[in-house]
Amino acid sequence: MAGLGIGLAASLALSGCSGTADDGTVTLQMVESLTNPARTELLETLIGEFEEENPGIKVELVSPPTDQADQKIQQMLQSGSGVDVLEVRDLTVGPFSTNGWLADMTEEFEGWSGWDALTDNARNVATANDATYFIPYGFYGISLFYRTDLVEQAGFDGPPESWEDLLEQAEAIQDPASNTFGYAFRGGKNGYSNAALIIEAYVADDLDLENAYRLKNGDSMFAAPEALEAIELYFDLFERASPPSSVAWGYPEMVEGFSNGSTAFLLQDPEVIAAVQQSTAITEEQWTTAPMLVGPTGKAIQPLATAGWGTAEASEHKEEAAKLIQFLSEGDASIRFTEGNSLVPILDGAEDAEFYKTGAWESYLTMNASPETYITAVQPRGVAWWTEWSEKADAEIQQVLIGQLTPEELLAGWDAYWVEKWASE
Amino acid sequence: MSLQLKTTKERPSNAAGAPGPGTAPGRPAATRPRRRAFTTRRGLVILAFMLPAAIFVGVFTYYPMIAGSQMAFRNWKLSNLTDTSWVGLGNFVTVFTDPAFGVILGNSLLWVVASIVPQFVIGFAIALWLRRRFRFRGVYQALIFFPWAISGFLIGILFRWMFNGEFGVINDLLMKTGFIDQGIPWLAEPGTAMFAVIVANVWYGVTFFAIMILAALQSVPDELFEAAALDGAGKVRTLFQITVPYISTTLALTVLLRVIWIFNFPDIIWAMTGGGPANQTHIITTWMITMTQKGDYGVASALGLIVVALLLVFSAFYLMALRTRKEV
Numbered sequence: 046m047a048g049l050g051i052g053l054a055a056s057l058a059l060s061g062c063s064g065t066a067d068d069g070t071v072t073l074q075m076v077e078s079l080t081n082p083a084r085t086e087l088l089e090t091l092i093g094e095f096e097e098e099n100p101g102i103k104v105e106l107v108s109p110p111t112d113q114a115d116q117k118i119q120q121m122l123q124s125g126s127g128v129d130v131l132e133v134r135d136l137t138v139g140p141f142s143t144n145g146w147l148a149d150m151t152e153e154f155e156g157w158s159g160w161d162a163l164t165d166n167a168r169n170v171a172t173a174n175d176a177t178y179f180i181p182y183g184f185y186g187i188s189l190f191y192r193t194d195l196v197e198q199a200g201f202d203g204p205p206e207s208w209e210d211l212l213e214q215a216e217a218i219q220d221p222a223s224n225t226f227g228y229a230f231r232g233g234k235n236g237y238s239n240a241a242l243i244i245e246a247y248v249a250d251d252l253d254l255e256n257a258y259r260l261k262n263g264d265s266m267f268a269a270p271e272a273l274e275a276i277e278l279y280f281d282l283f284e285r286a287s288p289p290s291s292v293a294w295g296y297p298e299m300v301e302g303f304s305n306g307s308t309a310f311l312l313q314d315p316e317v318i319a320a321v322q323q324s325t326a327i328t329e330e331q332w333t334t335a336p337m338l339v340g341p342t343g344k345a346i347q348p349l350a351t352a353g354w355g356t357a358e359a360s361e362h363k364e365e366a367a368k369l370i371q372f373l374s375e376g377d378a379s380i381r382f383t384e385g386n387s388l389v390p391i392l393d394g395a396e397d398a399e400f401y402k403t404g405a406w407e408s409y410l411t412m413n414a415s416p417e418t419y420i421t422a423v424q425p426r427g428v429a430w431w432t433e434w435s436e437k438a439d440a441e442i443q444q445v446l447i448g449q450l451t452p453e454e455l456l457a458g459w460d461a462y463w464v465e466k467w468a469s470e
Numbered sequence: 471m472s473l474q475l476k477t478t479k480e481r482p483s484n485a486a487g488a489p490g491p492g493t494a495p496g497r498p499a500a501t502r503p504r505r506r507a508f509t510t511r512r513g514l515v516i517l518a519f520m521l522p523a524a525i526f527v528g529v530f531t532y533y534p535m536i537a538g539s540q541m542a543f544r545n546w547k548l549s550n551l552t553d554t555s556w557v558g559l560g561n562f563v564t565v566f567t568d569p570a571f572g573v574i575l576g577n578s579l580l581w582v583v584a585s586i587v588p589q590f591v592i593g594f595a596i597a598l599w600l601r602r603r604f605r606f607r608g609v610y611q612a613l614i615f616f617p618w619a620i621s622g623f624l625i626g627i628l629f630r631w632m633f634n635g636e637f638g639v640i641n642d643l644l645m646k647t648g649f650i651d652q653g654i655p656w657l658a659e660p661g662t663a664m665f666a667v668i669v670a671n672v673w674y675g676v677t678f679f680a681i682m683i684l685a686a687l688q689s690v691p692d693e694l695f696e697a698a699a700l701d702g703a704g705k706v707r708t709l710f711q712i713t714v715p716y717i718s719t720t721l722a723l724t725v726l727l728r729v730i731w732i733f734n735f736p737d738i739i740w741a742m743t744g745g746g747p748a749n750q751t752h753i754i755t756t757w758m759i760t761m762t763q764k765g766d767y768g769v770a771s772a773l774g775l776i777v778v779a780l781l782l783v784f785s786a787f788y789l790m791a792l793r794t795r796k797e798v
Contacts, residue, residue: 116762119548140765144551221652224636232658234744290635292658292747298634307636429549433764443748447660 071365072103076121078114078132079352087385095372102365104130122146125359129366133179133355135170139427141355142178148356149176153367159375166421167391170351173427179355180374183388186347187242188334188408190303190311190321192218195225204335208243208278211310211338215286218309227286229308232446233295237438239312240279241424242348246340247275249420257348257422258463265467267460275340276452283446292446303332312338314350315387318405334408337419347412348424349389430466437462541771548765561772570749570757578753580664581739582732585671590725592672593679598709600680601687611684618677626741629670633657633742657743660750667739667751674738679724686720687713722792729788730781754780 065071077088085108092104107128109117115137121128122141133141141147154160154177160168170181189211191204199218205211215227231239245257248269253259260266283291288302303311304324311317321332337345354373356366372378374391383390384400389409395401402410412419425431441458444450450458542561544554565571600611617625632639635655644650656666690713698708714721736755739745745752745760752760754777761770 123551140549143549224653226636233746288636288655290653290655290658292655293663293743295744302636305637433549433766436760436764440746440748443746447658447747447750449748 065362070101070103071362072105073129073362073365073369074107074127075104075130075369076107076109076114076118076128076132078109078111078118078134078137080108080111080114084386087382091373091378091382092369094378095369098372099365099368102368104369122357122359128357129360129362130354130356130369132352134352135350135426136431138178138355139429139431142176143429146358147178148358148360148363149178150180150356150363150367150370151177153356153363154180154371157371159371162375162392164391164393166349169423170353179353180370181351181353181391182373182379183351183383183386183391185314185316185350186389186409186412187312187314187337188405188412189336189338190313190317190332190334190405192303192306192309192327192332194331195309205310206335206339208246208275208282208338208340212278212282212286215282215310219286221288224307226288226291226302226308227310228282229294229299229302229311230283230287230291231294231296231299231312232283232292232443233298234439235295235435236442237435240276240438240442242312242337242346243275243279243340244269244272245346245348245422246338246344247271247342249340249342249344249346252346252420252422254420254422257346257424259425259467265460265463267456267463271341272456273452276456280445280452292443306331315389315406315409318387321405329404332405334405336408336412339418343418345419346422347419348426349421350424350426428466434462434466538771539775541767542775544768546766546768546771548767557768561768562776564769565772565776570752573749574752574754574757577664577751578733581668581671581753582729584668585675585732586725586728588672589675589679589728592676594683596676596680597683597687600684614680615677617674618681620674622674622735622737623741625670625674626738629666629673629738630657630742633666658747660747663743663747663751667742670738670742671732671735675728675732678728682720682724683717686717690716726785726788729784733781734777 075092077085085106089106092106096103114132115134118128118131118137119141122131122144123146133147138147163171166184167181171177171179189204193204195218196204196214199214201214201217205214211228217227218225219227241258244266245252248260248266248271251260251262251269252266253261258266260269266272288294288308291298291302294302299308299311299313300317300320302308303313303317304321304326306324306326318334321327322329337347339345354370356363356370360366373382376392379392380390380395380398382388383392383395384398390396390401396409396413400406428434438459441450441455445452445455541554543556543558545557545560546554596614600607600614631637633656635641635653635658638653638656640656641650641653645653654662656662694712694716695708698712703711733753734755736753736759739751739753739756740759743751745756749757754773758770758773758777761767761773
């Protein structure tokens with residue numbers, strides 16, 4: 046409760062920063078969410094270029110620490126002033142728009158020349174539910190990071206292509222006595238995400254691609270018989286081929302486990318490429334990435350997570366805010382931002398750049414070239430209850446890992462949860 | 471804070487005859503100063519002086535507290551703030567009927583008791599050791615008190631890596647010294663995870679007891695120890711019959727404060743395990759954070775009120791027990 050007070054105070058203190066000066070200069074308050082120092086620096090450079098092109102507009106960038114950023118943004122939005130442009134994530138667009146905090150930018154973006162340059166995915170996200178709450182700046186796609194040397198030493202010709210291959214190879218590599226483990230299992234924060242990936246790969250033929258937790262027949266994917274097969278293999282991966290302490294592993298431990306050379310396989314976003322490149326424990330020749338793992342269907346589902354820039358409903362400078370978002374979403378600025386942050390680009394043809402054809406990026410090229418095998422689908426991350434779901438699912442995965450719940454009970458619970466939520470929509 | 475806590479024993483020092491404020495020169499100190507008449511004007515002046523502080527406390531402490539408390543009786547979910555209807559005790563029912571509540575309440579008690587006992591014993595021992603005069607005592611004091619200056623969250627992150635099953639320093643040390651053959655997944659199993667977070671908390675909180683008890687020990691007059699030595703009292707007897715009784719008020723209040731703080735202290739657990747695995751290291755306040763992360767501010771606020779109620783009841787019983795003991 047004291048936190049709430051501090052939050053209110055902070056919001057009050059921040060409010061009033063946005064406004065119009067006597068000389069007519071408009072100052073936009075912009076807040077980012079997935080902050081890191083290198084990204085902030087790049088964003089500031091781009092903002093500088095925007096200000097040069099638009100002398101009447103100044104932009105003040107607020108960069109709260111990532112862990113608290115969405116809560117800070119929420120407090121600022123709730124206070125009703127002090128923010129014009131904000132980073133909207135697929136996870137936050139649901140609650141933020143339901144609460145009336147996000148402006149529908151359809152009017153400001155009518156006739157925008159940048160629409161034609163966007164990829165289909167980017168355009169779909171930007172116009173979902175017949176409104177434009179944000180323009181995505183890039184996509185976070187998953188690939189399999191793997192140790193080429195360990196795979197070869199274990200007698201395999203190449204990286205695993207399917208989840209079953211992964212179990213086989215990871216088990217062969219697993220050697221706890223020498224502190225070498227097969228798979229960097231995610232049992233901690235956001236552990237549910239990889240469990241969903243394997244289930245989606247197993248039910249890919251029947252999946253509703255617009256709502257990748259649902260089958261085409263309207264059932265939840267957790268009710269499918271293949272889901273049990275998938276989740277059992279997934280927990281086998283933990284039992285037989287992962288570090289025992291990975292029950293508690295979240296993002297930092299997984300990346301550290303791969304970077305320090307103790308785990309051979311890691312499923313992660315491309316932003317990890319830069320982190321692993323800095324490793325002193327493994328060289329560039331010892332690792333690369335492979336496409337996502339397919340299920341018995343021979344297919345994998347690529348859930349494109351995304352975030353972008355939107356305007357606050359309470360902003361008094363929506364036109365100027367739209368100008369800034371348009372600047373960041375087109376041409377050179379967009380390409381530099383996606384490359385600088387290892388994101389899948391939003392601009393058509395941008396993936397043809399040399400940057401995306403080399404090293405660890407090659408697997409993305411392979412996936413792009415086979416859209417029938419690596420199918421892009423939209424997970425229902427925008428629903429208002431997504432955070433509630435992720436917390437529940439994470440805790441229940443840990444319950445299975447420590448033997449408090451069976452995989453059957455887990456799936457039955459998840460199925461009931463989604464069926465009930467969809468019925469209440 | 472230490473000065474306030476030891477006033478009960480030290481107050482007599484002012485009775486030696488130093489004139490108090492308002493004592494007229496030349497008059498005996500015992501004479502009461504004449505009180506100025508209370509007029510409306512004087513009342514308004516006092517009010518004017520008090521008003522800024524009262525407004526500040528009201529706006530920044532009581533308003534958020536009351537606003538936050540009423541959330542506990544409403545359907546206050548971040549996912550849809552357009553409907554924050556009154557739900558009465560619904561959020562409390564949600565808490566009490568959650569299968570995890572019993573485990574979490576038990577964890578909260580274990581967290582407090584298992585943290586405070588070693589903190590107290592080790593802190594007391596360090597304070598006794600630091601009371602002696604020896605070379606570089608100041609340096610040792612600074613080193614021992616240093617952890618108290620670090621954020622609990624940062625300490626949690628450090629211990630999270632130290633207790634990491636595969637590349638943590640604790641397993642490494644235990645293996646190198648031959649205590650174990652294979653790394654223990656400390657944070658992955660319910661029993662060891664609770665042990666690990668308590669170890670981190672003990673390490674952190676020992677310092678506080680050392681600071682408080684050392685301050686209290688320095689108020690014990692040397693003459694008492696000299697008299698005890700002359701009477702032939704040994705070290706143990708001096709400790710339990712001179713030192714402890716003399717500083718008992720400070721000890722009691724320090725323990726009370728620590729119980730409240732530890733009960734309310736989610737930082738280390740949150741950073742080390744996030745309450746996992748499967749709620750097994752959650753205490754009420756970390757569970758409250760989980761609820762805010764879920765966006766369920768109604769339930770989180772209900773948990774906040776439950777914490778306040780539990781601590782009020784504990785404090786009342788504790789202080790009553792202390793008073794009864796003194797009267798006996």
